[in-house]
Amino acid sequence: MSNSEMSRAIRHLETTGKMKEMLPRFFMRMMERKFSNEPVAWCMVGVPPELLKAFDLLFEWPENFGTMCASRQVAPHFIEVAENDGYSPELCSYVTNTMGYCKLFKETGEAPEESPLPGGMGNPAMLLGSGFVCEPRWKWFQSIATRFFDIPVYSTDPLAPPWDIDPHDPRIADHYLTLLREDLAGQIEFMEKHTGKKLDINHLREIMKLSHEALSYWRDTLALRKAVPTPMGSTDYFHAIIPQMYLVGDQDAVDFYREMYEEVKDRVDRQVGIVEEEKYRLIWFGLPPWFNMGVFNYLESLGAVFVYESTYNVGDYFEVDLSDPLEAIVQRTWQRAVKMHEYGAETMPELCNPAVFGGFSGSSLLGQLVEEYTLNGAMMHLTRSCRAVSFGEVHTRNRLAKINVPSLIFESDMADPRHWSDAQIKTRLHAFLERMEKAKQGGKIDGL
Amino acid sequence: MVFNINSFAGPDYKTTVNEQYIRGLKEKTRKPVIGYLCCFAPPEIITAAGAIPYRITGLPGADTSAADSYLEPYGCTYVRNILARAVEEKLDFLDGLVISHSCDMVQRLYGIWTYYHPLAFSYLFNVPHQVTPWAINFFKRELGFFEENLVNFTGQKTNSTKLTDTIMLYNKNRSLIRKIYHLRKEPQPPLEGSEMLDILMAGGVLPAEDYSVFLEATLNNLQKRKLKTGKAPRIMVWGSIIDNPVFYQMIEKTGGRVVCDDTCIGYRVWEKDVPLTEDPYEGLSEHYFVNFQCPRTDRGPGVERFNYLLQRAREYQVDGVIGYCISFCDPHKFDYPDLRDYLKKEGLPMLLIDDNYSFEPTEAIKTRLQAFIEML
Ligand code: SF4
Ligand code: SF4
Numbered sequence: 088m089s090n091s092e093m094s095r096a097i098r099h100l101e102t103t104g105k106m107k108e109m110l111p112r113f114f115m116r117m118m119e120r121k122f123s124n125e126p127v128a129w130c131m132v133g134v135p136p137e138l139l140k141a142f143d144l145l146f147e148w149p150e151n152f153g154t155m156c157a158s159r160q161v162a163p164h165f166i167e168v169a170e171n172d173g174y175s176p177e178l179c180s181y182v183t184n185t186m187g188y189c190k191l192f193k194e195t196g197e198a199p200e201e202s203p204l205p206g207g208m209g210n211p212a213m214l215l216g217s218g219f220v221c222e223p224r225w226k227w228f229q230s231i232a233t234r235f236f237d238i239p240v241y242s243t244d245p246l247a248p249p250w251d252i253d254p255h256d257p258r259i260a261d262h263y264l265t266l267l268r269e270d271l272a273g274q275i276e277f278m279e280k281h282t283g284k285k286l287d288i289n290h291l292r293e294i295m296k297l298s299h300e301a302l303s304y305w306r307d308t309l310a311l312r313k314a315v316p317t318p319m320g321s322t323d324y325f326h327a328i329i330p331q332m333y334l335v336g337d338q339d340a341v342d343f344y345r346e347m348y349e350e351v352k353d354r355v356d357r358q359v360g361i362v363e364e365e366k367y368r369l370i371w372f373g374l375p376p377w378f379n380m381g382v383f384n385y386l387e388s389l390g391a392v393f394v395y396e397s398t399y400n401v402g403d404y405f406e407v408d409l410s411d412p413l414e415a416i417v418q419r420t421w422q423r424a425v426k427m428h429e430y431g432a433e434t435m436p437e438l439c440n441p442a443v444f445g446g447f448s449g450s451s452l453l454g455q456l457v458e459e460y461t462l463n464g465a466m467m468h469l470t471r472s473c474r475a476v477s478f479g480e481v482h483t484r485n486r487l488a489k490i491n492v493p494s495l496i497f498e499s500d501m502a503d504p505r506h507w508s509d510a511q512i513k514t515r516l517h518a519f520l521e522r523m524e525k526a527k528q529g530g531k532i533d534g535l
Numbered sequence: 536m537v538f539n540i541n542s543f544a545g546p547d548y549k550t551t552v553n554e555q556y557i558r559g560l561k562e563k564t565r566k567p568v569i570g571y572l573c574c575f576a577p578p579e580i581i582t583a584a585g586a587i588p589y590r591i592t593g594l595p596g597a598d599t600s601a602a603d604s605y606l607e608p609y610g611c612t613y614v615r616n617i618l619a620r621a622v623e624e625k626l627d628f629l630d631g632l633v634i635s636h637s638c639d640m641v642q643r644l645y646g647i648w649t650y651y652h653p654l655a656f657s658y659l660f661n662v663p664h665q666v667t668p669w670a671i672n673f674f675k676r677e678l679g680f681f682e683e684n685l686v687n688f689t690g691q692k693t694n695s696t697k698l699t700d701t702i703m704l705y706n707k708n709r710s711l712i713r714k715i716y717h718l719r720k721e722p723q724p725p726l727e728g729s730e731m732l733d734i735l736m737a738g739g740v741l742p743a744e745d746y747s748v749f750l751e752a753t754l755n756n757l758q759k760r761k762l763k764t765g766k767a768p769r770i771m772v773w774g775s776i777i778d779n780p781v782f783y784q785m786i787e788k789t790g791g792r793v794v795c796d797d798t799c800i801g802y803r804v805w806e807k808d809v810p811l812t813e814d815p816y817e818g819l820s821e822h823y824f825v826n827f828q829c830p831r832t833d834r835g836p837g838v839e840r841f842n843y844l845l846q847r848a849r850e851y852q853v854d855g856v857i858g859y860c861i862s863f864c865d866p867h868k869f870d871y872p873d874l875r876d877y878l879k880k881e882g883l884p885m886l887l888i889d890d891n892y893s894f895e896p897t898e899a900i901k902t903r904l905q906a907f908i909e910m911l
Pocket of ligand 1: 179
């Protein structure tokens with residue numbers, strides 16, 4: 088559990104270090120507003136964060152709260168509370184973490200003292216969910232609003248065509264786009280009703296300009312990792328996603344990602360890597376084990392670096408016309424779905440935005456990445472309680488085997504350390520590095 | 536007649552017999568067989584397009600290692616079971632496949648299955664998750680795309696008269712099934728829950744006309760059947776898919792009497808007719824989307840979403856509810872705590888049984904069932 092030698096992560100970039108000052112500033116501002124009883128919305132990835140900002144709404148991300156509870160090693164406590172309440176240990180540990188939090192909050196009327204944020208996630212006034220990515224997310228907010236807080240919920244339902252339906256067929260595009268547009272209109276109507284504010288389209292456009300600017304720096308930074316040696320690893324990557332969630336549409340976020348880009352670019356120019364000798368370049372699939380982010384450093388100490396992560400990856404397809412910002416939100420969702428079809432996405436028909444979450448499995452993108460990022464192997468975290476993101480890993484392994492790229496699927500969880508054993512995982516990692524070494528020397532790897 | 540509710544010969548009886556039957560039917564009629572999972576894509580459309588709808592069932596407890604090369608170990612064991620059968624070519628009698636986007640597992644099964652084992656026809660029937668006017672419109676359009684694709688495959692045109700006639704044929708079966716269910720409201724029902732499931736399972740394989748004949752004969756027999764004596768606690772079963780009577784038999788052997796259910800092959804599909812509307816898609820959307828009570832559809836927060844279930848429990852004078860959850864079944868596992876508490880408040884105790892789709896009557900399960908039934 089918490090005594091894993093991998094629990095502490097070391098980051099390599101100076102820019103991510105700056106988050107230490109930037110985020111508390113932001114959280115303090117949020118807290119002041121919370122204390123003056125402004126309503127807080129709990130949200131999910133899949134809710135356009137620009138809308139939250141346009142409504143000047145206070146918000147929290149229970150998913151992200153789950154990652155924080157996991158890294159501070161307090162998630163097991165909340166999860167056990169939920170399990171005693173009848174939630175199965177098989178359910179998403181972000182969800183059970185929240186359910187435990189809510190139960191304790193309800194019992195005492197205040198945030199449980201174990202909460203990683205001062206004041207925890209506060210007392211929600213509304214829930215803005217999204218069926219984007221997985222089904223537990225539908226049940227999650229439904230249960231919160233049934234069991235703990237009697238508050239209104241709106242969940243967006245971004246469906247996408249399955250892998251064998253052509254999204255370029257104008258009738259199909261219209262079928263899905265109509266749903267996306269009407270669903271977004273429903274969401275805005277809900278937000279207007281429950282905030283008592285009218286959406287200001289011009290304000291939204293300005294926010295989107297800033298958020299897309301920040302994200303384009305992020306995208307360009309990620310592309311810089313094609314360089315050998317790679318200038319940036321996973322500990323920085325997974326840390327640097329936080330401003331996207333909280334500071335979207337802020338100049339602060341633009342500055343942060345620009346500085347990050349500049350720092351990484353400078354490292355590329357000077358050929359500064361993150362390890363002394365880069366022996367293996369890897370791609371990461373799945374959610375990380377938030378309670379043991381040091382696993383990345385452990386691998387680095389063996390010469391293995393990650394240069395691409397499939398999860399939380401914004402990809403490169405959000406160039407949309409911002410003159411109509413609502414249509415832009417619809418189009419960026421749709422265009423990502425279309426792009427994934429072009430790559431092939433047979434294991435994720437409902438994901439509108441697979442570039443942000445999960446593997447891209449059957450895609451021809453794999454071959455392209457292997458070449459562009461000079462990859463030697465893939466590591467896939469099979470998270471027992473999140474099937475949504477780990478589903479498709481076996482299929483991805485099969486596809487990679489076809490192009491002679493070795494991969495390892497190892498099992499644990501994103502927030503629940505009860506599924507982690509240092510000794511076992513180390514053995515598997517070492518065995519995998521040996522396999523990769525063989526493959527590097529031209530050996531044929533096992534696969535389907 | 537293949538189906539005889541007085542005979543029952545073991546756990547894999549139905550699935551294998553059904554498959555034999557469907558092979559024979561295919562040879563006789565020369566019609567393509569379209570397998571389906573979940574109850575969103577209407578079998579009425581398959582029938583109207585000149586094909587044979589076949590509800591794919593698993594083989595509980597079977598070795599599923601054949602699925603390991605394609606699917607992660609953590610996932611609904613029922614879905615793994617079906618995929619294992621598919622990759623072992625045990626379902627080679629299927630000409631086509633329609634899988635609904637019901638739960639995560641099922642819709643992802645679609646991609647894996649059709650990628651590694653393509654069929655002459657396959658369609659993922661996409662289903663929105665909440666019942667809004669725009670979601671209903673999407674569902675209607677999806678019905679159109681499904682029908683169009685299927686008709687292209689079978690080459691047999693449909694029209695709204697043909698579809699309405701087929702709906703009426705299926706509605707006839709719905710009303711017969713309701714009549715059989717209503718017999719179970721009696722203090723001494725003439726049939727056990729396990730027998731009811733056999734009757735329903737026949738509906739997954741028999742063509743609608745033949746099923747009508749079967750249901751009429753069954754109803755007739757049941758009305759003449761001597762009633763059981765003795766009092767037994769009346770049980771409702773709720774939860775994941777149950778496509779094998781073994782679980783009901785376990786309850787029956789322990790002294791309980793299953794009088795109604797809320798599972799996806801059970802009453803959910805039959806309790807209402809498809810409304811006859813000028814545009815048949817209207818009625819089909821209302822039945823298969825708006826009214827179909829699968830927990831994968833978000834009907835908003837609050838316990839009102841369980842009212843239909845409570846009402847049914849009252850109608851059938853249920854003493855207790857037994858939940859059945861297959862490993863990693865998110866939609867049901869998420870609802871359990873809310874449902875348990877709601878039923879408790881209404882004076883109905885609930886027991887939850889977790890299973891990996893083996894329906895294995897282990898000592899632990901037997902003891903829990905026994906303790907629960909004794910308590911009632
Ligand atoms: S994607 Fe996975 S981690 Fe995220 S909410 Fe769904 S099940 Fe949980
Ligand atoms: S048993 Fe549950 S997880 Fe499995 S297919 Fe049915 S609803 Fe989905």
